[in-house]
Amino acid sequence: MIPTLILVSIISFGIMQLIPGDYLTKSQLDPTISRKTIEQQKENLGLDRPIHIRYWKWVEGIFTRGDFGYSFSHYRPVKNVLFKGRLGYTVFLGLITLGFTYLFSIPIGIYSATHQYAPSDHLVTLASFIGLSIPNFFLALVLLFFMAAVLNVGANLGIGGLFTEQYMAAPWFNGFVPNMGKITNFFWHVWPYVVAVGTASMAGVVRLMRGQMLEYMNRQFATTAEAKGVKESVVIYKHVFRNAINPIITGLGYSFRTIVSGSLITAIVLGIPTVERAYWTALNKQDEQVIMVGLTFFAIMLLFGNLFADFMLAWNDPRIRYD
Amino acid sequence: MAEHYKKEKKSKSQWALIWRRFKRHKLGQVGGLIVLFVFLLVFFANFIAPYNYSVQHRDYAKAPPTRIRFIHEGRLVRPYVYRTERGFNEYYETVYKEDKTERYPIKFFVKGEKYSFWGLFTSRIHLFGTGSEEAPLFLFGTDTFGRDLFSRILWGGWISLSIGPFALITTLIIAIPIGLISGYFGSWVDMLVQRITEVIMAFPKLPLWLALAMIIQGLPSAYRFFFIVGVFSLVDWTSLSRTLRGMVLSAREEDYTMAAKAVGAGTPRIMFRHILPNTTSYLVVVSTLSIPSWIIGEATLSFLGLGIKEPQTSWGLLLSQANNLQAITSYPWLLIPGIFIIVTVLAFNFLGDALRDAADPFSTVGKKR
Numbered sequence: 001m002i003p004t005l006i007l008v009s010i011i012s013f014g015i016m017q018l019i020p021g022d023y024l025t026k027s028q029l030d031p032t033i034s035r036k037t038i039e040q041q042k043e044n045l046g047l048d049r050p051i052h053i054r055y056w057k058w059v060e061g062i063f064t065r066g067d068f069g070y071s072f073s074h075y076r077p078v079k080n081v082l083f084k085g086r087l088g089y090t091v092f093l094g095l096i097t098l099g100f101t102y103l104f105s106i107p108i109g110i111y112s113a114t115h116q117y118a119p120s121d122h123l124v125t126l127a128s129f130i131g132l133s134i135p136n137f138f139l140a141l142v143l144l145f146f147m148a149a150v151l152n153v154g155a156n157l158g159i160g161g162l163f164t165e166q167y168m169a170a171p172w173f174n175g176f177v178p179n180m181g182k183i184t185n186f187f188w189h190v191w192p193y194v195v196a197v198g199t200a201s202m203a204g205v206v207r208l209m210r211g212q213m214l215e216y217m218n219r220q221f222a223t224t225a226e227a228k229g230v231k232e233s234v235v236i237y238k239h240v241f242r243n244a245i246n247p248i249i250t251g252l253g254y255s256f257r258t259i260v261s262g263s264l265i266t267a268i269v270l271g272i273p274t275v276e277r278a279y280w281t282a283l284n285k286q287d288e289q290v291i292m293v294g295l296t297f298f299a300i301m302l303l304f305g306n307l308f309a310d311f312m313l314a315w316n317d318p319r320i321r322y323d
Numbered sequence: 324m325a326e327h328y329k330k331e332k333k334s335k336s337q338w339a340l341i342w343r344r345f346k347r348h349k350l351g352q353v354g355g356l357i358v359l360f361v362f363l364l365v366f367f368a369n370f371i372a373p374y375n376y377s378v379q380h381r382d383y384a385k386a387p388p389t390r391i392r393f394i395h396e397g398r399l400v401r402p403y404v405y406r407t408e409r410g411f412n413e414y415y416e417t418v419y420k421e422d423k424t425e426r427y428p429i430k431f432f433v434k435g436e437k438y439s440f441w442g443l444f445t446s447r448i449h450l451f452g453t454g455s456e457e458a459p460l461f462l463f464g465t466d467t468f469g470r471d472l473f474s475r476i477l478w479g480g481w482i483s484l485s486i487g488p489f490a491l492i493t494t495l496i497i498a499i500p501i502g503l504i505s506g507y508f509g510s511w512v513d514m515l516v517q518r519i520t521e522v523i524m525a526f527p528k529l530p531l532w533l534a535l536a537m538i539i540q541g542l543p544s545a546y547r548f549f550f551i552v553g554v555f556s557l558v559d560w561t562s563l564s565r566t567l568r569g570m571v572l573s574a575r576e577e578d579y580t581m582a583a584k585a586v587g588a589g590t591p592r593i594m595f596r597h598i599l600p601n602t603t604s605y606l607v608v609v610s611t612l613s614i615p616s617w618i619i620g621e622a623t624l625s626f627l628g629l630g631i632k633e634p635q636t637s638w639g640l641l642l643s644q645a646n647n648l649q650a651i652t653s654y655p656w657l658l659i660p661g662i663f664i665i666v667t668v669l670a671f672n673f674l675g676d677a678l679r680d681a682a683d684p685f686s687t688v689g690k691k692r
Contacts, residue, residue: 004518008522020538130669132668135622135639135661145652148652260529261528261529279530283537295526298526
């Protein structure tokens with residue numbers, strides 16, 4: 001894991017160097033900015049040093065001072081630009097999306113398997129295929145259209161971002177009483193995000209769940225249990241389900257990938273302040289240290305996702321040991 | 324007895340079996356037909372599209388889809404349209420009003436703008452249209468510059484559809500040799516390749532695609548399509564080569580490999596003539612299933628402005644005009660290119676799913692349990 005992370009950081013840095021020009025390229029083309037100022041800025045930002053030294057300074061800063069670097073375009077530390085006020089929402093929304101995906105797709109998969117070849121099964125298959133085929137950003141656009149033109153909520157509830165202006169500075173709790181206005185407002189703003197990002201991995205989970213259930217329903221232990229007179233629901237949920245769920249848990253790691261990718265584009269369309277969106281802004285401004293930290297951060301998220309999946313797997317299946 | 328034995332002996336080839344199983348998969352066939360249809364639509368774009376994709380109808384900017392009427396004075400007649408005229412409503416927003424004095428029937432094989440059909444010949448004949456400049460026919464409306472969206476969709480489909488096959492070829496060119504070598508030789512080569520694969524796979528796809536797409540921004544835009552293909556295959560060869568490696572690892576121990584070695588076949592021959600053909604059915608399936616992700620990937624990059632750029636066009640680029648609330652609510656027809664993306668991707672998914680079932684010798688497609 002550690003060697004992978006080191007290589008990940010080197011690649012992130014390398015990609016950044018391959019992008020033509022740097023943060024100061026725009027100023028260089030501007031005739032009102034003198035060459036001297038640019039030289040001065042270059043020195044201040046450390047852009048005049050050789051590549052390996054810049055990389056080393058960056059890594060050194062992270063380990064010795066917990067300093068992720070400096071954002072050129074915001075004149076603030078990378079930590080503030082990329083994570084402050086964003087990390088919480090990113091993780092929270094990611095977890096909601098994950099929950100949404102699995103809460104719906106597992107029961108749908110089971111239903112589809114127990115009603116194999118029924119019209120409802122075909123409908124579910126078709127729906128999950130459509131979910132798989134809609135680009136995230138297009139679904140986000142359609143949901144925007146739906147909210148604005150059909151529900152017509154733009155005027156009173158607001159569309160895009162996380163809150164309507166009046167709730168932006170409002171506290172989550174008034175003393176110990178939750179501020180329901182803010183909470184409703186928040187959920188009204190984030191549901192298109194959750195749906196747009198969630199549907200992308202939902203289709204895969206539904207199909208996997210269905211296939212797994214079908215496979216284990218035909219195993220001998222299921223037949224035996226049924227022959228003994230065990231209730232059908234018990235056979236399904238205790239005997240078959242516990243065995244069938246394993247690959248879905250392994251798939252958790254994969255879902256993390258889809259969520260990070262989907263969240264990037266969806267947050268851009270819906271204007272939601274996530275880490276991914278800050279990464280996109282930085283990419284456009286060639287804010288190199290923000291991009292480097294962003295890419296490395298995504299890789300770390302995925303590593304944690306896989307780790308989490310492993311833990312869940314060991315918890316569900318006592319046969320699995322990690323020695 | 325002998326005759327009976329002969330009859331039994333004549334078995335079908337692997338591909339014939341796959342084809343037989345595929346024929347049972349109705350949804351897969353529908354998918355295949357749709358893919359074929361969209362390809363034909365795009366191939367004959369010049370002829371089918373009523374207008375050139377870059378011609379600007381300045382008097383018809385942001386015009387909604389032209390309404391096609393079938394009924395005139397209570398009778399079913401040949402489809403016709405009215406002339407539309409631009410005006411303003413009380414909020415000074417542009418509105419288009421129909422002028423109902425004259426009917427313009429829609430005709431087949433009308434004369435229109437001159438075009439060149441793949442450089443083979445030039446013609447003025449278009450599949451359909453009104454044939455008059457007075458009443459243009461905008462099936463899906465027009466964009467900000469008054470360019471016909473339907474024609475642009477057909478033209479843009481060229482890039483959206485070909486990105487998949489092109490990315491596939493380059494990905495296979497990278498993945499197959501690496502997967503074969505890594506699996507067949509093992510030891511330090513395998514170690515090295517696996518570490519590289521791991522690092523690339525440690526990144527989520529889209530952020531990495533975007534970062535790499537930034538690199539190609541400075542390169543000549545005429546070849547942008549190929550650079551995007553390069554970005555896709557540079558990231559996506561990993562999963563393919565990893566699975567291939569696994570298959571090679573097990574094939575290496577098979578008897579037929581041993582036999583080939585025993586008769587003195589060289590390493591390249593064993594790899595390409597004995598092991599690779601055994602993985603082809605898998606490769607075909609993976610190929611069909613990975614094309615959708617590239618179609619969506621290209622659309623996403625172009626939508627964000629890092630992919631195809633004007634004057635070229637693609638479905639994702641067309642959608643980027645709808646990237647704000649005002650555009651979506653006032654000109655909802657700008658979302659139509661998205662429907663083309665969904666239908667095409669859906670068809671590829673159906674096709675890939677059917678091929679996967681067909682290529683799996685243990686599958687039970689269409690059989691009731």
